[in-house]
Amino acid sequence: MLSGKLQDALNEQMKNEFFSAYLYMAMAGYFQSEDLPGMASWMRIQALEEMIHGERFFNFLCDAAGRTELRPIEGPKNAFSSPLEVFEFGLEHEKFVTSRIGQLMDLAREERNHAAEVMLNWFVTEQVEEESSFSLIIRKLKRVEGDGRGLLMVDQELGQRTFVPPAPGGA
Numbered sequence: 001m002l003s004g005k006l007q008d009a010l011n012e013q014m015k016n017e018f019f020s021a022y023l024y025m026a027m028a029g030y031f032q033s034e035d036l037p038g039m040a041s042w043m044r045i046q047a048l049e050e051m052i053h054g055e056r057f058f059n060f061l062c063d064a065a066g067r068t069e070l071r072p073i074e075g076p077k078n079a080f081s082s083p084l085e086v087f088e089f090g091l092e093h094e095k096f097v098t099s100r101i102g103q104l105m106d107l108a109r110e111e112r113n114h115a116a117e118v119m120l121n122w123f124v125t126e127q128v129e130e131e132s133s134f135s136l137i138i139r140k141l142k143r144v145e146g147d148g149r150g151l152l153m154v155d156q157e158l159g160q161r162t163f164v165p166p167a168p169g170g171a
């Protein structure tokens with residue numbers, strides 16, 4: 001059983017995850033327009049993963065006999081001045097998500113909702129990975145700053161990322 005407060009916070013985080021997908025698609029569009037297909041592909045996969053994150057919250061709300069509420073999603077940033085700016089913006093966004101997951105975890109613990117805690121544990125670990133992958137790309141981009149050839153190599157490398165669908169039964 002979910003309290004009204006926890007249900008509200010879970011619905012808000014579901015929105016944040018779907019917003020993340022929207023933001024990363026905007027970034028994919030920027031990379032596409034800059035002829036950086038590898039980075040565009042990386043961001044499209046990132047957006048797909050965020051859709052799955054949103055679905056995890058949706059599924060949990062349904063399974064816990066809560067009420068889902070799909071909230072309005074604001075428009076994402078669409079204009080960027082460089083690939084580095086994109087990934088730095090992405091990292092800041094992931095830090096925001098990490099802080100929201102932390103707040104949700106605090107609430108689940110306060111309410112002794114163990115099922116929510118277990119569900120949120122996955123996100124705690126995931127956020128470490130998310131921040132780490134954005135940070136690594138930022139470091140690479142800083143290393144090749146001003147070097148067009150280096151940028152193309154990073155683009156090629158990011159284009160190697162593949163989408164791994166969740167295991168059956170998982171979200």
Ligand code: FEO
Nearest residue numbers: 017050053097130
């Ligand atoms: Fe769903 Fe990138 O955090």
